[in-house]
Amino acid sequence: MRRHLMPWMLGGALLLAGATTAEPLRYAEDRAPPIVNPLFTTTMSEARLAELVFEGLFTDDAKLSSTPRLATGLDLAEDRMSAVVRLKPGVTWQDGESFTAEDVAFTVAAMKEESTASTERGRVQFIQEVEVIDDLTVKLTFEREEYAPEDKLHFKVLPAHRFEGTAVKRSDAFRTQPIGTGPYRVKRFNDDNSITLAKFDQYHDSTRIDEITMREVADKNYQSKLLLYESLEALVRVLPRDLATLQADRKVELYPYQTNSWWYVGFQNNRAPFDDERVREALTLLVDIDALLAPIGTGEVVSGPFVTSSPYYNHEVKRPKPDARKAAELLTAAGFAKSGDYWSRDGKPLTLKLTAQENLETAQDVVIALQSQLQSQGIKVEPTFLGTAEWKAKVWRERDFDAVLSQWSFDRSEDVTEQFHSEGKFNFGHYANAEVDALLDQAKDTSDPQAKKALLREVHAKVADDHPMIFLWTLDSYSAISRRVRKVVIHPFYFFTWSREWELK
């Protein structure tokens, strides 16, 4: 009898060891998402939560290529002006209703609706018309030729039956009662600002972790402590100064990932003396970027507006090396002379009023190092740190600055039009170059990936040549996750895209 029991006991033990538990996976955000509606995503914390609750027609696979999620595939017309998307059968919303083509049509209409004022509107501008063919088939007509429309069909689909019309408001009840098709449903918003998500039992795919809790921990330093104390299982982004401590902890695993973000010091190109390209170039040549980067982490110095791993990065454009002699020549040519400790013109020292965001990680360290470098070269630096609201008002709206230290983050499209087109809404530094405008317009109009690559590489070269900003670096990013969480693969932008495979032991 004992002999017969042994294999069963052993099997049972193995099963138990491999089984997932009902314990929640807890991760931290600086600030809890105020609303959960992907039409109005304003912060990364909202985007990460939306990734767990909602799904798009397509998503990224592990190689960041598009793979069907709510779709089973698409047939692109020969003229590339339309595509028929076949939807996955048997998908239900978290309230039990069936997912149909009407939901896709509604989502596109709601995103395009003027009065909705969706922050995601740009993602569907390429779609001219949506035609529902049947419950599981939808035809999309495009504004212009599309070569890989699946790459643009990642936007989250919303349930049409939960809205009264396509004019959706941020304040609609859906913000706190979100319904998606994703692996997790919002179980409750807790009094402590945390949000509990429970596994969606009728999910059309598999998922292994039963519950996920988003915890609001405003103090970033305390976040890593909580991970070490086993009060959290995942930290989305580790501060560079915490890397060594977390690396040394045997219960935590660090996961490096590449982000499409780069740091820069942007000049106000229409304000003297920074309207003079020679001054901007001279300042660029006076900065030792490697020395700035070293204390705050590891990464790669960039020479233009793309990350080095981007297909649009122009590797022929060399990053500027510090060159004090050439900088002096340029400043002299621009009418400056070294008098005393500082470069001056008309009796006024060359002063860089540098504005940075308070909550940009390690910005303070960079500003202090930059100040020290430039002051030693005769440039006066006056730093100012602004809170988010003040930053948005001064820099984004009023564009009232000499120079800003900041970073841009992009999704897979890496569209820099708004940053460098003379009419771009994020072109705060008033950079203007007709050739760059034309190249960006052409890149936007073309759907041919090769042509787009060539055009944007040229943009890289021309922008680097104009020095509208000092391009700094793309930082290596790390997530820290408890070793109790297995099979972890992290999406560099949305974090939870592949969390269905994660297991919590």
Next chain:
Amino acid sequence: MLRTLLGRAVLTVSSLVAAATAVQLLLWAAPGDPIDLLPNGAELRPQLEAEWGLDQPVWMRVVTNLGRAATGELGTSLSYRPGTPVTEVLAQPALNSFALLIASLVLALAWSAGLAAFTRGRRQHTSRLVRTLSVAPVFLLAHLCIHGLNEVTWSLMEAGTIARPAWFALPGEASAMRTALAVVLLAVGSGALADMHREAEQALISIRRSGFVDAARARGEPTFLLVARHLTLPLASLAAARTGFLLGGLVVVEKVLLINGAGAILWQAALLRDVPVALGITLMAATTVCAARLAADALRVGIDPRLRSQA
């Protein structure tokens, strides 16, 4: 009596109006508004300015909000919890903060009265110790306590000396330990205990030296209840005076100890320029301070027969 009541009513209303006006002016004067915080804020500005009344001059916004608040309408949150009624946003956190306030006030009064009875102007070492303990700012004490406590507990857990306590390092979740810590810190930190002890001690000495206590002592009657009864009045005034001070401390303590209270929300609302939420919290805080003053007055009238006869 009527004049006193009228005077108090005028003082209360003017305090509420002043606090509500001041917080609005401060937030409107600060650079940036809730629309700036939206990624497509520039595009939405005309629509949202009209919807939220931001296209009106500042004085009109202030007057409109005051008028609405007078009818009990606090509006909806703009950026902290967009679209959620302020009353809903604040219901639970305000209760949490109120409980913390009352508990810390009671604790501070009890400790200061107890210490005053012990020192009575004589035990200088004890008074000095109280001053030393109490002099540290609340935020510093809170950081030291929470991190010190966590580190020590974690070391003991790692060494296998203790099992993981339920309260340990859980952000947000209700925790008796963190609540107790907040109450103690508020009652002690930023000079609270030292100030209250000093004032309670002075009141106690003055009462003990008064003629009616000497008379009672001469008659051989016990003086404890007599002194305690007369000490109630200065303690009530002290409590009323300290309420506003403790409310200020709540903002810091709730933020550091990750307690979901109105103070922590006020901090966020100010950063996010959410005027309705900030206004709601300010009005609640001002009402609490005014109510504490009125309660202290009522207690004085109730206890002191001379005040009743004057009335």
